[in-house]
Amino acid sequence: MSKQEAECWAAPHPPGGRTCYRVVMWLVDAVDEQMLIVCRRKRAEIVQRMQQAGVRGARGVLSEAQHELQTLNRNICRAAFDFFTRAQGVRASELRAALRADAGVLGYRLGDAAAEVWLELVDEEGVGEHIARWQAALPDVLWCAESIVEQVPSHDVTDMQQTAHAAGAECTEEAAENVAEFSHTTVLLEEAASALQAAQGKVMVDATLGGGGHSERLLQAGASVWGIDQDPAARAAARRRLADYGEQMHVLAGNFRHIKTLLHSHGVDAVDGVLADLGISSPQVDTAERGFSFMAEGPLDMRMDPMLPRSAADIVNEASETELADILWQYGEERASRAIARRIVRQREHGRIVTTTQLASIISSVSPRRGRQHPATRSFQALRIAVNDELGALDELLSGGLSMLRSGGRMAIITFHSLEDRKVKQFFERVTKPEIDRPEWTHPRPNPEYSARSLTRKPMVPGEAELIANPRSRSAKLRVIEKL
Numbered sequence: 001m002s003k004q005e006a007e008c009w010a011a012p013h014p015p016g017g018r019t020c021y022r023v024v025m026w027l028v029d030a031v032d033e034q035m036l037i038v039c040r041r042k043r044a045e046i047v048q049r050m051q052q053a054g055v056r057g058a059r060g061v062l063s064e065a066q067h068e069l070q071t072l073n074r075n076i077c078r079a080a081f082d083f084f085t086r087a088q089g090v091r092a093s094e095l096r097a098a099l100r101a102d103a104g105v106l107g108y109r110l111g112d113a114a115a116e117v118w119l120e121l122v123d124e125e126g127v128g129e130h131i132a133r134w135q136a137a138l139p140d141v142l143w144c145a146e147s148i149v150e151q152v153p154s155h156d157v158t159d160m161q162q163t164a165h166a167a168g169a170e171c172t173e174e175a176a177e178n179v180a181e182f183s184h185t186t187v188l189l190e191e192a193a194s195a196l197q198a199a200q201g202k203v204m205v206d207a208t209l210g211g212g213g214h215s216e217r218l219l220q221a222g223a224s225v226w227g228i229d230q231d232p233a234a235r236a237a238a239r240r241r242l243a244d245y246g247e248q249m250h251v252l253a254g255n256f257r258h259i260k261t262l263l264h265s266h267g268v269d270a271v272d273g274v275l276a277d278l279g280i281s282s283p284q285v286d287t288a289e290r291g292f293s294f295m296a297e298g299p300l301d302m303r304m305d306p307m308l309p310r311s312a313a314d315i316v317n318e319a320s321e322t323e324l325a326d327i328l329w330q331y332g333e334e335r336a337s338r339a340i341a342r343r344i345v346r347q348r349e350h351g352r353i354v355t356t357t358q359l360a361s362i363i364s365s366v367s368p369r370r371g372r373q374h375p376a377t378r379s380f381q382a383l384r385i386a387v388n389d390e391l392g393a394l395d396e397l398l399s400g401g402l403s404m405l406r407s408g409g410r411m412a413i414i415t416f417h418s419l420e421d422r423k424v425k426q427f428f429e430r431v432t433k434p435e436i437d438r439p440e441w442t443h444p445r446p447n448p449e450y451s452a453r454s455l456t457r458k459p460m461v462p463g464e465a466e467l468i469a470n471p472r473s474r475s476a477k478l479r480v481i482e483k484l
């Protein structure tokens with residue numbers, strides 16, 4: 001019988017800022033006793049070397065020893081996960097339940113005879129107490145008395161969660177299959193495809209897959225496409241629409257801020273094009289239950305990725321008045337930010353604000369309609385940006401995307417509001433200037449970030465025909481650069 005794939009799971013919340021640990025525990029016969037004896041001896045030797053190096057302050061020796069220790073632990077872990085037992089698998093539902101019920105567990109990988117767990121200590125308990133409790137969930141199996149406990153940086157944990165969420169995405173997508181028809185009109189379709197020079201043999205990333213409109217155009221031109229989206233409903237719709245392209249199309253679940261990790265984990269190191277059509281899709285706005293629209297009654301949610309820890313309702317009901325005002329001002333440029341925040345805080349004394357229309361009417365009571373714009377437009381935009389950390393993700397996409405491009409590869413970004421566009425414009429300026437100058441310098445100096453040339457001195461915008469056919473395209477702007 002072939003060895004089964006390990007089962008991965010990640011908690012919906014990211015690390016909370018405390019020290020994180022990686023724990024590996026295994027069944028008693030999963031790792032050869034001789035191997036453990038050798039490892040134990042080697043570990044004692046390394047620890048002694050580390051202590052001596054610590055006393056002498058020899059940083060080089062210390063980090064070399066730490067590296068050896070990690071390799072040793074990795075080898076034990078690999079051996080434990082390679083073991084295959086038909087009789088006493090640790091993938092028992094009791095262990096799974098115990099791990100998921102533990103507030104400190106950020107994720108796990110369960111093999112046939114071993115478990116790898118990422119843990120953050122959230123209360124008074126030590127790592128050993130957690131391990132004892134997990135192992136007690138499976139009293140009938142014989143656990144090895146020793147286990148591996150390593151401190152890990154929180155970005156490692158975030159990467160693990162990202163991969164596990166991607167692996168687990170299929171089940172969520174099945175649920176999303178039941179979602180009503182996905183209808184989104186793609187903006188600047190021909191402009192984006194021709195800017196990217198999609199063609200046979202080229203590899204493109206569509207970082208905002210949505211309903212798959214842009215991807216389809218790139219596939220038609222012969223390129224192969226890696227499409228990323230954090231929304232299961234969008235991925236399900238794109239999979240359906242692009243099913244005929246088979247292996248030419250790959251759908252990845254995740255946030256585009258992890259573009260590099262997502263592609264690297266699939267063996268892709270460089271690409272010819274990166275496209276992003278930022279913001280939300282029409283079905284996201286139009287589905288009342290997603291909570292993006294102030295026009296339709298729905299839960300105050302606004303999460304593009306349903307696994308995100310904080311919904312709009314959490315922010316509206318839990319943020320301080322100053323925090324709320326800052327969000328409305330920074331992400332919505334809402335002039336009445338302070339007054340709206342004050343009113344929200346006063347209103348929530350009477351109970352939680354839970355629906356879109358409830359919030360919209362609180363905002364309207366403070367800030368009257370200005371011209372054609374609904375008074376809640378800016379506040380809703382601000383909350384959406386905060387919930388999804390849209391600007392932080394964009395920063396990471398820009399630098400990660402550029403670093404993934406081959407020489408001659410292109411990056412095309414479509415924005416829909418001034419905050420996004422400013423970020424893209426400033427980033428593109430920063431990486432396309434051969435030199436930089438400062439008032440205190442006598443001469444300009446070479447720009448260390450210079451790595452691309454701009455292909456759009458002014459952003460491309462929709463033509464009249466597109467504006468008439470799709471009024472939602474009115475604020476779209478496309479900027480493009482080419483890697484040197």
Ligand SMILES: C[S@@+](CC[C@H](N)C(=O)[O-])C[C@H]1O[C@@H](n2cnc3c(N)ncnc32)[C@H](O)[C@@H]1O
Pocket residue numbers: 184185186187207208209210211212213214215228229230231234254255256257277278279280281304393
């Ligand atoms: C405007 S739609 C894209 C529409 C698509 N170009 C089409 O033609 O159908 C934007 C999509 O990007 C996704 N998205 C936005 N921010 C994201 C992020 N940080 N990571 C991954 N997907 C994101 C949204 O869930 C949404 O489906």
